[in-house]
Amino acid sequence: MTGTSAPTSWRRPPQIIKDRRWRIAVQIGIVVYLVLAFGSVEVNWIRVYDGLERGQRFIMGFLQPDFSSRWRDISQGLIESLTMTLTSTVVGVAISVPIGIGAARNLAPRWIYYICRSIIAVSRSLQEIIIAIFFVAMFGFGPFAGFLTLSFATIGFIAKLLADDIEEIDETQAEAVRSTGATWWQVVNYAVQPQVMPRLIGLSLYRLDINFRESAVIGIVGAGGIGATLNTAIDRYEYDSAGAILLIIIAIVMVAEYGSSYLRKFLQ
Amino acid sequence: MLTLDGLSKTYRTGDSALSDVTLSVPKGQIMGLIGPSGAGKSTLIRCINRLVEPTAGRILLNDVNLVGLGKSDLRRQRRRIGMIFQEYALVERLTVMENVLSGRLGYVPFWRSFLRKYPEFDIQRAYQLLDRVGLIDHADKRSDALSGGQRQRVGIARALAQDPELLLVDEPTASLDPKTSRQIMRLLTEVCAERGLPAIVNIHDVPLAQQFMQRIVGLRAGRVVFDGPPDRLKEDALTTIYGEEDWNTMRQGEEEQSQAEADARDRIAALAQ
Known part of the structure; x- marks a missing residue:
């Protein structure tokens, strides 16, 4: 290994899963699971809209805290x-x-x-x-x-x-x-x-x-x-x-x- | 007078650290224990005050057999044996005085040690000992504020505070520089001579052992392979203790070191001119 015969590129070898096919399979599996998981969360958008108003009142309360009456x-x-x-x-x-x-x-x-x-x-x-x-x-x-x-x-x-x-x-x-x-x-x-x-x-x-x-x-x-x-x-x-x-x-x-x-x- | 009779120690892993060690150390004798690492030097010393439990044999300290003593009897006997450690083993967050007074723990009830209300006599003795080792001005300092050599002096004072009948010394100079090592060894031999104390000193530095010890015992693989005065410790004896190869590399290392030291001296001398 003298002069120019040494390689000029180097990549970090995979540490956990050595097999390339397994690595890809695991990555695809994670993405599929995440998509399905997000899909299963039921969101009631009307309720969220109602909640925003309540949240706003809450934040307004923060901005005008009332220390005295209670x-x-x-x-x-x-x-x-x-x-x-x-x-x-x-x-x-x-x-x-x-x-x-x-x-x-x-x-x-x-x-x-x-x-x-x-x-x-x-x-x-x-x-x-x-x-x-x-x-x-x-x-x-x-x-x-x-x-x-x-x-x-x-x-x-x-x-x-x-x-x-x-x-x-x-x-x-x-x-x-x-x-x-x-x-x-x-x-x-x-x-x-x-x-x-x-x-x-x-x-x-x-x-x-x-x-x-x-x-x-x-x-x-x-x-x-x-x-x-x-x-x-x-x-x-x-x-x-x-x-x-x-x-x-x-x-x-x-x-x-x-x-x-x-x-x-x-x-x- | 300390007598070891057929002392053996086999660890639970099956490693035999000591086999059939028989020795006696008369009053006032300073005995150096040399040998390669793993030869059982540390185990031998720790068996005597039973920080390590021996498997077989007897340990007689002035006619009391230390093997097989119950808890409170063992504590009473440990008071008679002072121990000095390689890394000083001072309690670093306590003051120098507390470390010296901890040598009296075996003599005082718990409440006195807890409240730091030691008897006047103990306190006076502690001051005298600190004076003897040259640290009287450091009594109230925390012991981690001291240098290595000073810490080992506190270690010596703590061991002497026990009013011991035997000193066990485990590699006292292993973490010290050569000059401080010599000072510590000199102090140790002096205090032993003053009190007629027998001592067993683990030491890996052969020249230092030859300079300060009255008698040298060589251990190899848990057995005594040499026992005699330092001037009888020649080439062949050292080869038996350390094994051919190790002894040669050790000697080589020492020669290289002394050469390097001589070189450095020459260069400093040249600079001074």
């Missing part, structure tokens, strides 16, 4: 939501820590590991709304059901990520502490905690943020908070109040977002 309801909903968010995050994180430690393969004995992993799996597999409906049915309307829902969801989130983080610690640091004759608790306190603490704090702040957003959603199924106020406003066709509520939610989420990312950066 302010008492809005502020009460906000206070409920914020209380729910904070308490459920604190309680959720407090319960998550022992479960997360128990769900770390390198710290917990086998049977505890399986128990904690199943708690996490249950908590993660149920979506917040489903849990909220369940708790509302059990404990009635209001923020208590919301608080329980968010605490439960927090456990699955924090405990899983904490456990994964503990499993990825630098084992030699734990080995070093263990070799001094430390007990299991001392190993957790001296070798594991310093390694996972910054991430735990970061995750908790992130979860605080998520819980506030979720509190607005689960309010719609009756779990109290700003979501309930929003639901009422929409039911009464008071789109200007609804617009005001959405703007407040956006503002609070943004403040929480920037606040927590600033804090996380500060902690690293």
